[in-house]
Amino acid sequence: MKMKAATAALIALMAAPAMVAAGADDDTLIINEEITMTTKAPAPAHLSDALDEVMSGWHFRSDGTQAMQMDDFDNPGMIGVEAGLEAWNTAEGSEGKSCASCHGDAESMAGIKAVYPKYNAEAGEVRTLQMQMNACRTERMGAEAWKYDKGDAINMEALLASVSRGMPVNVAIDGPAAATWEMGKELYYTRTGQLDLSCASCHEQNYGNMIRADHLSQGQINGFPVYRLKNTKLNGVHSRFKGCVRDTRAATYKPGSAEFVALELYVASRGNGLSVEGPSVRN
């Protein structure tokens, strides 16, 4: 009980200075003066008890950071996309195949990022995009699996996100994916660590407020992979989850673990209706 009271006090403290413009703005995100993004949408049905509107993290950033994402030349994440395209066309493994050998142009993958994580009937599991890539690599190309959220894997994810930009996130949460989704939801609302914080403590109850010097967004993942100015590289969803869980001072799950796959599905579903934005630019 004592711990809970302390947390309540902490949250109250966090909320207090929040009245300094930390909330979402009303700007419009148009990429390359071409693709207009849906960055605010009515909350999906499963979330309507908790939120009225879902918002991209783009709205919580400064004008300068926002501008970097509005032009592909200014978006450093596009360097990863270029590297991803190179990997797309490079044959690897015992079968001598590249991604392009089967799939053709990377543009043919438009819409794929929007529906992942997705249940794979053959494997009987929910797979993230990176898991699916690695299944392709090991089973079809005879190549080695990429490490989760590392160089090639994150570049390829950025490429696949970039060709889906502007399409609404629409992950399936019913049917065979339901059990995984429930597990993700459970994790989202479970308090962890010495600070006793759940994802919801910050990203549902306190978005728009400050947590010390940081703006709290809704923690939407429609913009992943995200180029972060703080570490000047593309960051994956699971690595970001890991950073957040670590910040609650808890032992974290590993990128690629079943827990994070479930959490990714759940958090992605909270953004159903927002545009795929990856690679986005954030602090």
Place this chain on the structure above:
Amino acid sequence: MADGVKPRVKAPKKAAAGEVVTLKTLISHKMESGQRKDKQGNKIPRSIINRFTCDFNGANVIDATLEAAISTNPYIEFEAVVNESGEFKFTWYDDDGSVYEDSKSIKVG
């Protein structure tokens, strides 16, 4: 030559005489500062782009010295007045002696 270095330039293809055009450049580069140590505690040697220049029809537009505190993938944006058709030539100089070049032509009228 360092790995994965690739220069990029965004420039307009045409302009009116006397117009101020914006040139955006970026080179993907690690920009290893020389201040970091590896796992064994040895200094990682400095490896950065130390100079960037832009010329228009042989006349210098900008000549910049880059230092170790410049971030990864240095992005340089600047403006130039164009009075005639011609070619912008961009040059990046690497610590290791490599020179990377790119050029863009612009039409006036």
